[in-house]
Amino acid sequence: MNKMLGRTASGLFWMMRYLERFENTARLVDAGFRMSLTRARTAESEWESVLTTAGTRDLYLQRHEQFNTGGAVDFLVAEKDNPSSLYSSIAAARENARMTRTALTRDVWEAINEIWIQFKRDREANKHRTDLPDLLSSVRQQAALVRGSINGTMLRNDIFRFAVLGALIERADNTARILDTKYYVLLPSSASVGSSLDRVQWEMILRSASAERSFHWLYGGEMSPSAIVEFLIHDVRLPRSIAYCYDEIIETLSALEREYGRRTPAHDLAASHEAHITASNSDAIIGSGLHEFLIDFIARNAALSSQIEQDYRFAS
């Protein structure tokens, strides 16, 4: 049987949370940048909502007077003091990888180390100012390389499971935040329902979750708040939906249960969260308060994260 260090489990879990955050933030910056190019008039409020989604709006305002592309991109990509910036996320992911190096295959470690080396070079060369799209596309490519090497080279044992749990919890959190930042444009009370401004906002939500193409493919181009909420929260076919993340979380925890021969409180907690998610459909959620639903979910998701840390002795 595996006897893995609690600290190693923690390192893997957090390595993947930071790696996922790295990718999510890159996606947010990409969406924000696109909006600022195509709709210069609303750029300011778009960057504000991107910063809010990343949970760093207040920190940003301590350093910048106003929301603009230059300041927001610097802050979200390169700022060392912003714990959610691309720089800080990949530095933390790599530090956790270094700590758990003995649990990683050489391929995985090298892929992570490579992103870090490349990103540091790009940051020093100020590439986020001169060629942001290229920087972001290389971030996406390299993150895909890490994911590929994890899937292709790691044993399907507890090491892999803790890594997967970290990624899924972070991703569910991120999708909920994307929706919550823009929840008001999805409400029926919104004055300009169906207006072109709304359509752009909805598009932005989907783009932030890398879901715009699949949405159009599945829903035939018919955009509605209800369909978007349904897609991002309930559609298990979408790998960034909350339901998908919880399906996988439960499956991963079940695999751990089989391997360790013991069920922990985290299993029950995850099951109750999943039941809560699937119990209501999108219309009901919008009707009774999308914002409240999302805030509640974010708190539940965080509680599950702590429960996992406690059950598997991440800390002494």
Added chain:
Amino acid sequence: MADGDDFFDEMHGYGNEVRAPYQAFHQLLSEINPARLKRQSHKAEEFFRRTGITFNVYGEADAEERLIPFDLLPRIISAKEWRMLTKGIEQRIKALNAFLHDIYHRQEILRAGRVPAALILENEAFLSQMVGVDPPGGIYTHIVGTDLVRTGPNEFFVLEDNARTPSGVSYMLENRETMLKMFPELFSRVGVETISDYPSLLRKALAASAPAACTGKPTIAVLTPGIHNSAYYEHAFLADQMGVELVEGHDLKVVDGRICMRTTCGFEPIDVIYRRVDDEYLDPLNFNPDSLLGVPGIFDIYRAGGVTITNAPGTGISDDKALYSYMPDIIEFYTGQKPLLKNVETWRCSEPSSLQYVLDNLSDLVVKEVHGSGGYGMLVGPAASKAELEAFRKKLEAKPGNYIAQPTLALSTVPILTDAGLAPRHVDLRPFVLVSPQSIDVVPGGLTRVAMEAGSLVVNSSQGGGTKDTWVLSDE
């Protein structure tokens, strides 16, 4: 400083000949296109960076990880030279273990007056808690990295015994891996002894020293101070290569008389700990109470036979540089033989006549702290400025017992690859030795450290030194 021609070059001797051990390689080298050499050199660097083979330098503001420069040209040692070195090292390590057992038991060498009692009993590296303790298998130094230098065709000296926690073995292994990748054809045409079984030998040596409390297959772990330690890469590398856990102090706890690691399934006992943490940080209850790196109570468990700690606590005293000067006596005392490998002449500044000599000749000598390592706090007289010499003179006068001095040795050179072609640079050699109750294994190779600056005699990686792959030839 002496002119380059005075130094013994391991490839070219004192002139333009090509010495026998280098002949096959020299021939092959002449067939390699210089542009390819350069290209491979860059590739090697990229490989080290990608793999993350880095070390942290203490005291630097932005504690970034740094790469140790790697030079592509191997340092080559003949089978005959190696046999001679191996015998000398084995003799020394036997004597060291006998000495350590003696000073922690009957102290006969002190009673015989061969080593001053004060040097041992008042030494801060002497662990009185180890008196009367018998390490499993009677071994104190499971892992040793003896530092050797060469000054002529047959002139080898031991510079340091490094029996505490020698580092660098990961570089020996990674350097070879790199060479195999960069120049695979060389190894099919020159017979080089293999070193790749070091991790499995290490694992065996550790398992062979399992404590009394271990009943089944021993569980082994490498104990590291953490990712900010200068040798963290090596700790992770060795744990990985051996297939054992890499633990930190806060992963461990005393449970039911055993040292246990906190796993995802509860606490699991460890039998053998290869520690890369110094004695004083090992156990805040028994030693330094401020240590956050150690495990409270681990020493009591060790004494009760619940865990093996390698190298044994208290071994560090053998790295004392004043004690080093007594090694010839120590070897004779315990083996009844003359030392096979020479010691470097050493002045103990604690002795007034020696101190006077050292002060009078400071600009010709190398002065070291008795407890120092890694090239920190050391003076290289011939390379020092007037101001540096004066500052050091004050330190010496204030605390003479803290220092020893040695002549500046004419270290041998080996060519490195520079932008201007091949050029000789000074080197030393650290072979790695594994000691188990059954055997002493000197792994045929080692870490060759090389000063990258022309004329420099300082090879420490913390001071900008580089490394080379070290080839021990398999036949004459």
